[in-house]
Amino acid sequence: MRMGEFSRRTGVSQRLLRYYEEQGLLAPSRRPSGYREYAEEDMVTVRGIRVLLGAGLNTATIAELLPCMVDDGQILAPGCSGLLPDLHRERERVNEAVAGLLAARDRLDAIIAAPVPTTTTTDDPETGFAGGAAP
Numbered sequence: 001m002r003m004g005e006f007s008r009r010t011g012v013s014q015r016l017l018r019y020y021e022e023q024g025l026l027a028p029s030r031r032p033s034g035y036r037e038y039a040e041e042d043m044v045t046v047r048g049i050r051v052l053l054g055a056g057l058n059t060a061t062i063a064e065l066l067p068c069m070v071d072d073g074q075i076l077a078p079g080c081s082g083l084l085p086d087l088h089r090e091r092e093r094v095n096e097a098v099a100g101l102l103a104a105r106d107r108l109d110a111i112i113a114a115p116v117p118t119t120t121t122t123d124d125p126e127t128g129f130a131g132g133a134a135p
Contacts, residue, residue: 002037
């Protein structure tokens, strides 16, 4: 099937399909006219790409892992025994990112909860600083 139909069936934009191809994640055949031709198994590949992107992996990592993944239509699973350490490494990276975001949220909560200083009559409403000038 051609790109437009494939895009409609997968729900992935044509721009993203070209990007996946540039990243080496997807390799449609080419017609003599140069048009891309997608096969049914390419739909499974795109589904795997989307699942791994949703799991927080970048396209370079997906390019390494995807050939060893098995998709039974319900779940994507590691198909090579050596894949688990890579998946654990990616999980730890995601955990670290989550911890960083939670710490940022806690700092923001502390700023939001901080008491607002009492304003004085010398505050300048335009600058927000006492006496009209920034410290």
